[in-house]
Amino acid sequence: MAALSVNVVRKRFPALGAAPEKLVLENVRFAASEGETVAVLGPSGCGKTTLLNLVAGLDPEFEGRIERPPGRLAFVFQEPRLLPWRTVEDNLRFVLAGEADAKARIDAALAEVELPDAGPVYASRLSLGMARRVALARALVVRPSLLLLDEPFVSLDQPTAWRLRLLLLDLLARHAVTTLLVTHEPREAVMLADRILLLTAAPGRPRAELRVPLSPEERRDLARIEAVARRLLPDRPEPLAVEAA
Ligand SMILES: Nc1ncnc2c1ncn2[C@@H]1O[C@H](COP(=O)(O)OP(=O)(O)OP(=O)(O)O)[C@@H](O)[C@H]1O
Ligand SMILES: [Mg+2]
Known part of the structure; x- marks a missing residue:
């Protein structure tokens, strides 16, 4: 049985003032089995964040049905959304809400994102790359049964984004x-x-569903990734200007 089952028949935002009603998603249907990673890929504005808000249950206004796995859900937002006036440790403690082994879990989560000494640092002092790592640690520290990631590496320079993707690959495994x-x-x-x-441009409708034929080792090889992206995906990305070190 699927751990996550999504069937969004239609998602519209109602008319507001002079702005007319807007259809944002239609017939978006997919499932994920336990432990599986599914990517929803589509151009800016096609409804990706809207879809995640539906899956998270933050927005109940849609036609369709979504079934989530039991247990906790973690959402890494498009912006890291840390509390800037709190330390990194407090940001993580906040989502653990008094659990007994909180300190050990926070330390382990920060070590996993390779920021073992960041606990006492105020979130406002973090670079964007560090803030994104902390956002990942904050998501994983709750031991979620469902992890939602909204463009987790957007706005980073390419080498930083590549390093963080490698880190996320390890964390997901x-x-x-x-x-x-x-x-x-x-x-x-x-x-x-x-x-x-794969979703179309707005309103987001399914365009294709593809299985990625890469082994765990091949996923660390930028040339292999680009070859598969060029073969599978119609938008033929340019090569990344980054060393696959
Ligand atoms: N609360 C809202 N009311 C009305 N329209 C909205 C609302 N939220 C989002 N939209 C519209 O829905 C469409 C999809 O927005 P959404 O943020 O889901 O796209 P996205 O794929 O995440 O884009 P991006 O890649 O830029 O993050 C956009 O046209 C947006 O303006
Ligand atoms: Mg978005």
Whole structure:
């Protein structure tokens, strides 16, 4: 049985003032089995964040049905959304809400994102790359059964984004958490996902569903990733200007 089952028949935002009603998603249907990573890939504005909000249950207004796995859900937003006036440790403690082994879990989560000494640092002092790592640690520290990632590496320089994708690859393998990743970056989807659901431009409708034929080792090889992205995906990305070190 699927851990996550999504059937969004229609998602519209109602008319507001002079703005007419807007159809944002139609017939978006997919499932993810336990531990699987599914990427939803589509251009800016096609409804990716809207879809994640539906899957998270943050927006109940849609036609269709979504079934989530039991357990906790973690959402890494398009912007890291840390509390800037709190330390990194407090940002993680906040989502653990008094659990007994909180400190050990926070330390382990920060070590996993390769920021073992960041606990006492105020979130406002972090670079964007560090803030994105902390956002990942905050998501995983709750041991979620479903992980939602909204363009987790957007606005980073290419070498930083590549390093963080490698880190996420390791984290997803270790945690085996059912994951839904939305992105507009074809290579990110190919590198990280078992399957890719391709959406059209707005309103987002399914265009194709693809299985990514890469082994765990091949997912660390930028040339392989680009070859698969060029073969599978119609938008033929240019090569990335980054060393696959
Ligand atoms: N609360 C809202 N009310 C009305 N329209 C909205 C609302 N939220 C989003 N939209 C519209 O829905 C469409 C899809 O937005 P959404 O943020 O889901 O796209 P996206 O694929 O995540 O884009 P991006 O890649 O830029 O993050 C956009 O046209 C947006 O303007
Ligand atoms: Mg978005």
